[in-house]
Amino acid sequence: MIDTIVIPLLKIAVLVNGVLVAVTFTVLMERKVIAWAQSRLGPMRVGPYGILQAIVDPIKLILKEDITPAKADKWMFTLAPILSLVPALVVFAVVPFGGDELFYVTDINVGLLFIIAVTSIGVYGIILAGWASNSKYPLLASLRASAQLISYEIAVTMTLVSVILTAGTLSMIGIVEAQQEAGFWFFFVQPVAFVLVLIGGLAETNRAPFDMPEAEQELTGGFHTEYSGMRFSMFFLAEYANMLVISAVVVVLFWGGWLRPFPNVAALSFLDFIPSWVWFFGKMFGFLYLFIWIRATLPRYRYDQLMRLGWKILIPIAIGNIVVTAVVKVLL
């Protein structure tokens, strides 16, 4: 009883809260990193170096008035942010944050597919938000978003097939263990796939340079234009939670999850004193930093260019990658 119900529930509670707290600090990190990139200081007032800003921001958002536009579809308008946030939290169930059983909620044998499937539900939040607002800019944005998410989902999923071929399993833990057995991170055998997943991940999380659905300068904030207060912050949470998901997935698939570099080279075993979860979170942090760095640097793609990139470049490369991987796998 304790093993099957209490412990998983405790894990889930810790995980959900952990993700939410992590999100607030990711926001702070984004503000700080972008500020440094732009020769500013960023938030400095609340707490030492503005660290407590991470707590103050959500409080501010929660205390704001929650407005529902008069002509909005009230049910959908309320449902949309929930639909957006819940999948983003659910996928963490299969992410292994460390080698020990303590560090993941469950290990299902189709873990990777589970992540893809559940994140694909998140798009409803965006579409319904745009539709339910009964406003033109959000509607345009949600159309953009849905087209973008669907096309990049195809590219990313196809790319993941080649990783699955390499690992021979769909389980997240199995993939990391496969890397341990192989003795190298899959980044070194699947660099193309890594780049594709990274680009596709940026697009699926609506991060710059693919942030068309919320392009502030074009669509005045996109699908969440009409949102405020708590419901707005749910979209916000979902976006950053998705960022965490993508970082975690990339770490698991290509950067050996909780493994240290070259896990079978004995000469590096002095690194073993570092706990596995530190490796994992360190790598995740690196990718979060990369995402933020990209946002500070690059201009935004145009919508049709984005679609062209997805369909005409990423998908063919992904298919080619599958073929090459399969051939190599058969030959070896």
Added chain:
Amino acid sequence: MTTAPSPMFDTDELVINMGPQHPSTHGVLRLVLKLDGEKVKDVDVVMGYVHRGIEKLSENRDWTQIILLTDRMDYVAAATNNLGYCETVEKLMEIEVPRRARYIRTILAELQRIASHCLWLGTHAMDIGAMTVFLYAFRERELILDLFEEYCGARLTYNSMRVGGLPLDIPTGWDEKVRAFCDVMEAKVPEYEELLTNNRIWLERTRGIGVISAEDAIGLGLCGPPLRGSAVYRDVRKDEPYAAYDEFDFEVPLGTRGDTYDRYLIRLEEFRQSIRIIRQALDGLPEGPVMGKVPRLLKPKAGETYHAIESPKGELGYFIVSDGRATNPYRFRVRPPSFCNLQGLRPLVIGHLVADVVALIGTIDVVLGEVDR
């Protein structure tokens, strides 16, 4: 995919109201976009939200008070507006301006051009999504504002010139600070370029966007960088030199394709040319008074004139009629470059996507204070 041929589904246009409150219409411009999907079929440009009747007001203020009003037109290049107005009155009254004043005016006008282009670069890049360039450009603009503050005490609306010269000589050490700024700016321009010029995304967003031929550009009355982007050699500083521009050596950058990218390159090159002009002016800064011989009461003889200068936005013209009796102009007309350039927006925008609309508003560089006056 099969909907379009079927008569069951009519393809309505989506009419979108962009502005007057919109993050990238640079003030209170309003565009009524008729969209087919995301493609712009037609656009109606609506303006006048900051119309303050500066022309009418000026006809009821005396000649010196008007300088203050000209500040409020293109408020990101106030000194240039001052310069254009003062020169027009000087032309009307045939006042000779001391050489030192003309040099300092040139320096101020060029600093103003850099400041205005900084603002343009920042907002233009921001519209296309490159947020860091925005802050970099504003960082340098801030230095210019500091210089202006030291010269005339104001940071935005300078009121920095008078008919016949300048109200003040430059403070001691100011020229050295300007020189230092030139060095800083020269080092920063490559920084902007590094972020944008060869950036693939930037190229894709600006190459071939908003192409306008030289003929169309002339016919539409475009001026400044949008006109030069279409390879028309037209710069009032060269064609009809004013202030001290005929004494300096500088080049007028020209585009080749007439697209957004060319206009971007031109303005970046103008940063360098402006720095070059400022350096020459500082090197050759003559001694002497900064105010010419001007009657205490300004009262030009009856007559009218049109005088144009090259503001950062383009040809800024003043048409002034004096009736010879009153101490205010009988007719005061501004030929606003932003207004005339904005007229080119419609042909530029049609056929492009919504995302390009913001890039195109950025590329023609309008200031609504000047459009509406």
Added chain:
Amino acid sequence: MAETIGFYTLSVLILGLAVLVVTAKNTVHSILFLVMNFLCVAVLYVVLQAEFLAVIQVLVYAGGIVVLYLIVVMLVNLKGEAEAHQDPRRLSVIGLALAGAVLLELAGILVYSSGSDAAVPSSEAVASPVQGNVEELGWLLYTDYLIPFEVASVLLLVAMIGAILLARREV
């Protein structure tokens, strides 16, 4: 026991949602019910230990196809009044006849399967080798069911080419 309760709860949910899909006034709402319906079906698959199928159900149907429905519906709604429906009962006779036929068919299957006791174990026998095991599913698809699998792929390919052709004509 728990499984039976779960199954019937899910069945009620699925059927109820299906009814809501056709009765909801607002098209977007009805599509949302459809999504929930699919999700419940996915849960049903999980209960039947076909995790792979469940995930694919969510990924393809809920996450992909219905999103496209939604886009189309939103676009149609956008264009003002939806075209006025003709009398919804105009095809009621055919509809009733079809529904009756389906009902008869279902009843027939029920009667037939309950008549022959062997049917129940055999259906379990088909489900059991899958067991959510991806390798086994792949194995089955590429051996026993190779021809249906390939035919289905070709069908999809044809549909894709047809769609491209239709879309291309109007451009």
Added chain:
Amino acid sequence: MADEPKSDDAATDKPPSADTPAGASAADGVKPVPATGGQETGKPAAAPAKPKPKPKPKAPPEAPKGPSDPLPPDDLEQPAFLVSLRQALPAAIEQVSYWVGDWTVIVPPTALIDVLNFLKDAEEASFDYCADITASDWPPREKRFDVIYCLYSTRRRHRVRVKVRAGENEPVPSVTGIWPAANWLERELWDMFGVNLTGHPDLRRILMPEGWQGHPQRKDYPLEGPGELLLESPMEWLRLRNLSDETEIE
């Protein structure tokens, strides 16, 4: 006087950087002689055109009757395009005026399109760039508006102004067919002055709100609008508001 700045097209054929010493510096320095001369000769020439000595009492001193439009001094060489314009359309030119280096051609509204077409197309003129279109309002005069076209040639780099005198309702043809640039400029002209422009494709208000009454740049339009009047005497404001035409507003 031969080296006057913008008019001399022999010099302006060259690339613009070559002849920099002309232009503004010359405009500052060399010109006092034609100016005073022009002033003296111009006044009487312009005066007979407006025989309306009784304007509405609007300003304490008598309202000005019109622009000075001084004649060019006799010893000043006229630019080539003016000479050829005179040859091509002798009847179209009412007067040629010169003041502080600017040439102005005054033409009747009926001949406007012909003159502008000539100025745009003739080789020695080639005024391909319409810099500005504006007007000035001289209410006491019978033809109260001066509509002014500021033209520039990007090829020959010289300027000219064409001026049309038009009455309150006298039609002035639109020049949008010659320069597309005229579109908005004429809209503003109509918005601000209410000049009766004919043939304009899109004559709407541009700066003032739709449905605005009156044309603000006219001299008889009050500087302080009803907004301030409303505070001081509401009844008077109400009366003015109900007047349909701004000409009734004193």
